[in-house]
Amino acid sequence: MCGSCTLNLTYDEQKAYKLEKIRSKFKEFYGGEIEFFNSNQKHYRTRAEFGLYHENDELSYTMNGKSQKYLKIDQCPKVDIKIANLMPNLLKKLKENQALKHKIFGVEFIATKDEILVILLYHKDILSIEKELLNLKKELEINLIARSRGKKLVFGSDTLRDTLVVDGREFYYQFGDGAFIQPNKMVNEKMISWARGCVSDDKSNELFEMYCGHGNFTIPLSAKFKKVLANEISKSSIKNALKNCELNGVENIKFVRMSSEEIIEAFNGREFVRLKGIDINEYKFSHILVDPPRAGLEKSVMEFMKNYENIIYISCNPDTLRENLTTLCKTHKVVKFALFDQFAHTEHVECGVLLEKQ
Numbered sequence: 362m363c364g365s366c367t368l369n370l371t372y373d374e375q376k377a378y379k380l381e382k383i384r385s386k387f388k389e390f391y392g393g394e395i396e397f398f399n400s401n402q403k404h405y406r407t408r409a410e411f412g413l414y415h416e417n418d419e420l421s422y423t424m425n426g427k428s429q430k431y432l433k434i435d436q437c438p439k440v441d442i443k444i445a446n447l448m449p450n451l452l453k454k455l456k457e458n459q460a461l462k463h464k465i466f467g468v469e470f471i472a473t474k475d476e477i478l479v480i481l482l483y484h485k486d487i488l489s490i491e492k493e494l495l496n497l498k499k500e501l502e503i504n505l506i507a508r509s510r511g512k513k514l515v516f517g518s519d520t521l522r523d524t525l526v527v528d529g530r531e532f533y534y535q536f537g538d539g540a541f542i543q544p545n546k547m548v549n550e551k552m553i554s555w556a557r558g559c560v561s562d563d564k565s566n567e568l569f570e571m572y573c574g575h576g577n578f579t580i581p582l583s584a585k586f587k588k589v590l591a592n593e594i595s596k597s598s599i600k601n602a603l604k605n606c607e608l609n610g611v612e613n614i615k616f617v618r619m620s621s622e623e624i625i626e627a628f629n630g631r632e633f634v635r636l637k638g639i640d641i642n643e644y645k646f647s648h649i650l651v652d653p654p655r656a657g658l659e660k661s662v663m664e665f666m667k668n669y670e671n672i673i674y675i676s677c678n679p680d681t682l683r684e685n686l687t688t689l690c691k692t693h694k695v696v697k698f699a700l701f702d703q704f705a706h707t708e709h710v711e712c713g714v715l716l717e718k719q
């Protein structure tokens with residue numbers, strides 16, 4: 362009944378279904394083997410959001426229903442086990458306290474290896490319940506954020522730390538609550554490993570990564586390159602990316618806070634103060650890595666990419682990936698295709714494509 366897990370199939374059937382869907386969608390670009398990277402079937406989501414529904418004096422978690430707007434739920438088997446264990450305790454505490462319960466409409470959870478962050482969303486001034494929120498944070502031993510229009514209160518920390526293990530090595534990350542993070546940690550580790558596998562160990566290679574977030578791919582890939590340039594639009598993600606270089610002792614990456622469209626303009630000669638101290642024209646990129654939002658790549662970005670030898674494209678939207686390949690495959694051919702099952706039991710798929718210049 363839940364609108365999220367809509368695939369009523371065994372995991373093997375889901376795998377076959379997704380592979381066939383992707384094979385047929387991309388058959389004009391690629392006829393080779395599609396590698397499939399599976400997910401845990403339960404407790405795989407480290408980030409989750411739920412609505413909170415008031416009925417008489419009751420309060421329930423909600424999701425969008427398959428055939429109704431809201432579906433009341435008691436639990437979600439997809440979420441990280443720490444989130445799953447916390448959900449009933451948090452609901453009980455909210456129900457017991459009129460001030461905390463009143464005008465609450467949503468909750469987000471983010472879990473890392475050792476920590477959990479809960480974000481409560483209110484339709485009222487949260488300053489009036491500051492004391493109650495602090496008690497809730499202490500009682501549940503969580504990091505807590507409350508948000509209402511234009512206001513944010515933080516109890517504990519709004520910065521999380523996590524460790525990923527990629528190709529047998531540990532990588533350390535810091536990230537915040539407001540910016541993008543990959544929701545399935547185990548599949549994320551496999552995606553990064555796959556992207557590393559797209560690059561030879563020739564240390565004369567140079568990488569340009571667009572849409573880099575807090576350096577999720579950048580940090581583990583940097584060891585394969587002489588130097589790396591990476592851009593991202595979010596200020597907080599770039600701040601964390603710089604910190605993540607420090608945490609991992611990485612010194613060959615330059616992170617810049619610019620949109621991809623802006624940095625392409627810079628390559629075309631426009632001057633930007635944000636590029637002070639970086640000579641972008643001294644790079645000789647052997648590889649371009651892109652991991653854009655669902656809307657895919659802008660025309661100017663693809664126009665720029667067509668001049669480079671190797672393109673690694675990570676996509677969370679097969680429709681825009683297909684559209685973009687129509688352009689990119691005029692100059693490049695797909696030599697590797699991977700399907701990362703970030704969202705088991707749902708229709709969503711994440712793809713990885715390696716293109717080489719023809």
Ligand SMILES: C[S@@+](CC[C@H](N)C(=O)[O-])C[C@H]1O[C@@H](n2cnc3c(N)ncnc32)[C@H](O)[C@@H]1O
Nearest residue numbers: 541572573574577593594595620621652653654
């Ligand atoms: C799918 S996420 C990928 C982030 C990162 N690669 C990761 O694995 O965590 C897309 C990222 O693109 C950023 N973004 C959105 N529009 C952008 C633009 N026009 N130029 C540069 N970055 C953009 C978002 O802030 C987000 O961090």
